[in-house]
Amino acid sequence: MAVxxxxxxxxxxxxxxxxxxxxxxxxxxGDVDILVAGAxxxxxxxxxxxxxxxxxxLLVEAPHYEHRLAEPFAALIVSLADxxxxxxxxxxxxxxxVMPRVAAxxxxxxxxxxxxxxxxxxxxxxxxxxxxxxxxxxSDKKKVITVRATAFKAAGEDGAAPIEEAPAASDPxxxxxxxxxxxxxxxxxxxxxxxxxSGGRALGSYENFEKYIFPVADKLGAAVGASRAAVDAGYVPxxxxxxxxxxxxxxxxxxxxxxxxxxQHLAGMKDSKVIVAINKDEEAPIFQIADYGLVGDLFxxxxxxxxxx
Amino acid sequence: xxxxxxxxRVIDYNVKVRVKSDQTGVDLANVKMSMNPxxxxxxxxxxxxxxxxxASEIVAVSIGPEKAQDQxxxxxxxxxxxxxxxKTDETVEPLAVAKLLKAVAEEEKPQLVIxxxxxxxxxxxxxxxxxxxxxxxxxxxxxSKVEKDGDKLNVTREIDGGLQTVSLALPAVVTxxxxxxxxxxxxxxxxxxxxxxxxxxxxxxxxxxxxAPRLKVLKVTEPPKRQGGAKVASVAExxxxxxxxxxx
Numbered sequence: 001m002a003v004x005x006x007x008x009x010x011x012x013x014x015x016x017x018x019x020x021x022x023x024x025x026x027x028x029x030g031d032v033d034i035l036v037a038g039a040x041x042x043x044x045x046x047x048x049x050x051x052x053x054x055x056x057x058l059l060v061e062a063p064h065y066e067h068r069l070a071e072p073f074a075a076l077i078v079s080l081a082d083x084x085x086x087x088x089x090x091x092x093x094x095x096x097x098v099m100p101r102v103a104a105x106x107x108x109x110x111x112x113x114x115x116x117x118x119x120x121x122x123x124x125x126x127x128x129x130x131x132x133x134x135x136x137x138x139s140d141k142k143k144v145i146t147v148r149a150t151a152f153k154a155a156g157e158d159g160a161a162p163i164e165e166a167p168a169a170s171d172p173x174x175x176x177x178x179x180x181x182x183x184x185x186x187x188x189x190x191x192x193x194x195x196x197x198s199g200g201r202a203l204g205s206y207e208n209f210e211k212y213i214f215p216v217a218d219k220l221g222a223a224v225g226a227s228r229a230a231v232d233a234g235y236v237p238x239x240x241x242x243x244x245x246x247x248x249x250x251x252x253x254x255x256x257x258x259x260x261x262x263x264q265h266l267a268g269m270k271d272s273k274v275i276v277a278i279n280k281d282e283e284a285p286i287f288q289i290a291d292y293g294l295v296g297d298l299f300x301x302x303x304x305x306x307x308x309x
Numbered sequence: 310x311x312x313x314x315x316x317x318r319v320i321d322y323n324v325k326v327r328v329k330s331d332q333t334g335v336d337l338a339n340v341k342m343s344m345n346p347x348x349x350x351x352x353x354x355x356x357x358x359x360x361x362x363x364a365s366e367i368v369a370v371s372i373g374p375e376k377a378q379d380q381x382x383x384x385x386x387x388x389x390x391x392x393x394x395x396k397t398d399e400t401v402e403p404l405a406v407a408k409l410l411k412a413v414a415e416e417e418k419p420q421l422v423i424x425x426x427x428x429x430x431x432x433x434x435x436x437x438x439x440x441x442x443x444x445x446x447x448x449x450x451x452x453s454k455v456e457k458d459g460d461k462l463n464v465t466r467e468i469d470g471g472l473q474t475v476s477l478a479l480p481a482v483v484t485x486x487x488x489x490x491x492x493x494x495x496x497x498x499x500x501x502x503x504x505x506x507x508x509x510x511x512x513x514x515x516x517x518x519x520x521a522p523r524l525k526v527l528k529v530t531e532p533p534k535r536q537g538g539a540k541v542a543s544v545a546e547x548x549x550x551x552x553x554x555x556x557x
Contacts, residue, residue, distance in 0.1 A: 094468070096434050100437075104443050128429070129432065177474075179474045180472070180474070239467065252556045262323070288537050291539060294544070
């Protein structure tokens with residue numbers, strides 16, 4: 001039994017989530033190898049080799065893997081799939097983009113965003129944005145899996161696995177990279193942040209997000225999110241949206257400000273470790289799931305909170 | 310160019326789902342059903358491409374129960390030209406859906422397939438990518454902008470940490486993210502007109518593909534309940550509690 005974990009990286013740094021996906025792979029059992037594919041990414045392979053309990057790191061470098069576009073990347077993973085019983089990748093946007101393509105090419109039904117491994121063929125995953133949890137058993141010979149990294153503890157970092165270079169596969173030539181615009185915000189990315197602070201319709205305007213939410217976020221090193229109502233009202237862009245139709249987050253601390261707690265919002269944040277709700281309506285449903293509820297006027301509370309931090 | 314838009318009938322995003330007590334699934338009886346929100350965005354994008362003179366014909370297709378005709382009629386009312394229902398009461402997994410859609414694509418020969426990035430019921434996020442793989446086409450997933458550029462399609466994608474733009478050879482599959490557009494509401498005259506647009510109903514067996522499920526659902530359970538409801542009286546108390554909990 002052998003499992004291949006496909007590393008997440010940007011050619012320079014290995015993502016923390018890769019260590020967590022390795023521990024999901026170890027739960028499946030057997031030898032665990034890591035594939036690092038990119039361009040000029042030997043340092044990433046060296047970091048991957050330090051993850052505990054890894055048999056070897058496969059390093060594949062070619063210009064067409066620089067941006068890990070789905071078509072060449074999937075072709076590469078399929079070319080390496082023969083020796084493995086399971087292929088795992090973190091459910092990042094890259095993982096979600098490439099793994100279903102791999103699965104279809106191998107004629108396998110992917111198991112998306114697993115949160116637990118019951119046995120080598122049985123896995124637990126959330127459905128309906130986490131409002132229900134299903135346990136599924138796969139009859140496919142080879143398993144193709146994406147992993148919700150927040151559900152697994154990272155493997156240790158005392159390993160010294162050998163790095164083996166593997167040949168590139170050919171580029172199917174269907175797509176090409178044009179450009180990337182990464183958000184320059186000093187704030188962490190919403191789905192990776194340890195603390196998230198979100199505003200709702202009660203904020204009333206973008207200016208009030210700037211005045212009441214951003215300063216507290218910056219003091220806490222938090223990412224900023226919003227309810228669908230705040231997005232629909234045009235206060236903040238759609239990529240702020242936390243909820244069933246937006247982003248699903250599970251930070252250590254989630255602070256909901258002026259958010260009533262519609263089902264669709266709760267679906268996106270209820271797995272957070274600690275939830276704080278600040279709302280003037282004490283009947284707001286958000287209080288039922290909050291660990292700490294503070295009833296009152298957010299326009300008074302938020303400056304106080306900023307001062308207290 | 311012809312555009313194919315797959316749509317799925319799902320529980321409305323505002324409904325609180327109830328897990329059945331026998332753990333066999335989620336209760337779908339007497340629950341409001343709607344078009345998957347990401348698929349609505351897909352239909353809207355196709356209609357905008359038609360309004361811009363880029364798309365020539367829009368074909369909506371759904372794989373699901375008889376009642377999925379409601380969602381196809383909605384697509385027609387939004388501006389699709391005709392619809393195909395592949396009728397089945399069975400659960401059809403994304404891999405099988407992709408195989409059926411491949412068969413439809415081979416018959417219809419679209420230049421572009423636009424579908425939602427994921428259905429909000431099974432949250433799989435697979436179908437578009439699988440379809441692209443089976444057809445050997447390029448894929449532009451999680452799109453927030455789609456632009457025709459000569460014989461290519463430029464797709465701006467929502468990725469972790471920002472945006473990525475890729476250029477795709479056509480034909481291609483695009484999957485939609487939230488920021489791509491805001492779907493229109495169908496007007497009453499268009500809803501009336503949609504009733505007269507063609508809607509073909511087909512059986513999955515006529516496509517000759519294997520759609521047997523690969524995953525067996527052993528059980529569906531409620532997520533662990535949160536013990537919430539505690540209140541604090543002041544900002545000072547809140548900050549104290551958060552420090553105690555070690556989260557700030």
